[in-house]
Amino acid sequence: MKLVNINKSYGALKVLENFNMNFEEGEITCLLGPSGCGKTTVLNVISRLTDFEGEIKEPADKISYIFQTQRLLPNLTVYGNLDFVLQGAEKDKAIRRQKIYDILSAVELDSWKDAYPGQLSGGMAQRVALARAFVYPSTLLLMDEPFKELDISLKKRLVAVFLKLWAKDKRTVVFVTHDIDEALLLADNITLLSHKAKILHTHKIDLPQAQRQLSDDILITIRKDIYKNFD
Ligand SMILES: Nc1ncnc2c1ncn2[C@@H]1O[C@H](COP(=O)(O)OP(=O)(O)OP(=O)(O)O)[C@@H](O)[C@H]1O
Ligand SMILES: [Mg+2]
Known part of the structure; x- marks a missing residue:
């Protein structure tokens, strides 16, 4: 580029x-x-x-962008935030679930998949943002x-x-x-x-x-x- x-x-x-x-x-x-x-x-x-x-x-x-001020969707869970971006690229729900579980495990947030952004610390929210950027095939x-x-x-x-x-x-x-x-x-x-x-x-x-x-x-x-x- x-x-x-x-x-x-x-x-x-x-x-x-x-x-x-x-x-x-x-x-x-x-x-x-x-x-x-x-x-x-x-x-x-x-x-x-x-x-x-x-x-x-x-x-x-295809671009992923981790913004300077994190912009997770507040009304979706951690899982929901990742699924939201992945839906555009992967139609199969089971494949999406596996990809999301894998990436959440990589950023050490497996047990937080059902939490909402408002319940996360700043560092955790940044990890979700990183996971969300990588789960999308940009x-x-x-x-x-x-x-x-x-x-x-x-x-x-x-x-x-x-x-x-x-x-x-x-x-x-x-x-x-x-x-x-x-x-x-x-x-x-x-x-x-x-x-x-x-x-x-x-x-x-x-x-x-x-x-x-x-x-x-x-x-x-x-x-x-x-x-x-x-x-
Ligand atoms: N939407 C905007 N409207 C008006 N001015 C803006 C806007 N966004 C940025 N600027 C101005 O443009 C300049 C560059 O801003 P930018 O956000 O790109 O800087 P930066 O290098 O990312 O800074 P930082 O390290 O503080 O994030 C600054 O003077 C800023 O005030
Ligand atoms: Mg800046």
Whole structure:
């Protein structure tokens, strides 16, 4: 997928100005940049939730989007929220049930399938959002800070769950975070943005995610480079 000469304004506020970026198929691209620089706007352009000028070449046909503020349907259970999106892609109810059980087990929420979103903690709701995004057979997954507000141990487990789900079912992923370590562990490519989504730098990480440790020399070097850009 390629974003070509994208321009986006909200009234007088120009957010994207001739923005160009390529996303490699089956790879995880991370957008890292200060608050308000336009990261969510880029995801909203890709998903066409917002109008814009410019062109998206080789667009994805099926998109899952984990929003920055989670948007589970409050009147449906956890199971119901997953079934709601899967129905569009899978007509067989028994197959849907198996897929939903498998994914809920992967995010450690098997016993919460009948709970309503209002009964979940923030971290649990984020896990449901992750499960819902994966249960739908999308070719492109957009994630806007999906691991925020989780305790460190849950975050570590969930990042591992995400990588396991992704390795089994590789999709193109565009992933927004403020957390450099998260980006270093997950991304094939990290794109650093500054104000008005100006691209400062792109780092490619040539190391399989499953083998990465934050103490790896290659990741330490990239982290230093990233920090330099924020001086
Ligand atoms: N619907 C909207 N109407 C008007 N202005 C908006 C709207 N959405 C975003 N903006 C503005 O566009 C700019 C970019 O916003 P965006 O949400 O893309 O930033 P972000 O990089 O995702 O920030 P954060 O890291 O805080 O989520 C900000 O100045 C914001 O105020
Ligand atoms: Mg945002």
